[in-house]
Amino acid sequence: MAMQERIREGATGAILFDAEVSPQVEDDWFEPEAWRERGGLRQQSGGRGGVAIIDTPAGECVLRHYRRGGMVARLMGDRYLWKGADLTRSFKEFRLLGRIAALGLPGAPPVACRYRRHGMFYTADLITRRIANAQTLAECLASGRLDGEMAELVGALVARFHRAGIWHADLNAHNILVTDDELYLIDFDRGRQREPADSWQQANLLRLRRSLVKLGAAAQGEPAFEETLWKPLVYRYERTLRA
Known part of the structure; x- marks a missing residue:
């Protein structure tokens, strides 16, 4: 089934999502604590990726917060230089995952992503469907x-x-x-x-x-x-x- 890309813009950033999977995605979808409060946080781990398994209306998914690795992580942490919405890590990966799915290749189908602006920088998150029993x-x-x-x-x-x-x-x-x-x-x-x-x-x-x-x-x-x-x-x- 073809992806139906939708963008919801806000004062501090934007959410890109597949309306075929979920007709609406809110900011709190990207907050592990919000899922914890509603009993939908299944697992959470730290490390570079900051990954959480969440039980969403679209099914069980993986929420990943983008973080830098290596020496630059000490300086930048989870911040990236702003160059435009289409060049954010989250939007680029979301769209690549959409192309992978359209090609029939076995990847993790994208559900939603977002970026949040912080002056010259941004932070980002991505939600994909979880691959079960893997x-x-x-x-x-x-x-x-x-x-x-x-x-x-x-x-x-x-x-x-x-x-x-x-x-x-x-x-x-x-x-x-x-x-x-x-x-x-x-x-x-x-x-x-x-x-x-x-x-x-x-x-x-x-x-x-x-x-x-x-x-x-x-x-x-x-x-x-x-x-x-x-x-x-x-x-x-x-x-x-x-x-």
Whole structure:
């Protein structure tokens, strides 16, 4: 079903939402405490993302507050330089997720997002539908579930996005979700759709490889990792990319 984009502007910012999912979205949808008061806050975690699972009229969703990472976080925290509504992190990711859904790719469907102006800066939030009964690829690795068969599925997943020109800015094992029926790619902050090219596609794959190695996938040695996990992943990736 096609997304029906709507914008509700206010004195300090704006909300962009899919009217097909919910005909109206209010500011308090982006406040975890408001969901807590109405008994709709299912889970909340801190860290860079500031993620909460909320039970909304549109179903169970994930609310994420945008925060910076690295050294710049000490100075800027959750603030970003204002360059216009269409260039906010939240609006850009919301629209990219809409294109991903329209392409039939397995991502987290967007529900709503907002920005709030603070002089020369803004803060932002995003709500997506929650993918139920899912584990991250990192969790699968830690529990011993990641094998050659799953690695092939990961390769096919990444190839489908790359074939459509979808570039993920932080392709790592935490941003791949695994369910009994499907694999999903999530968290497209700073991602974009671009002309398919081997250079960025291979760089994206190497980023995923570094993530897996960092999380212990090569604990039994580089040759074992290469043979049992990485070769199956690349094999299926290349087959799917050429399909």
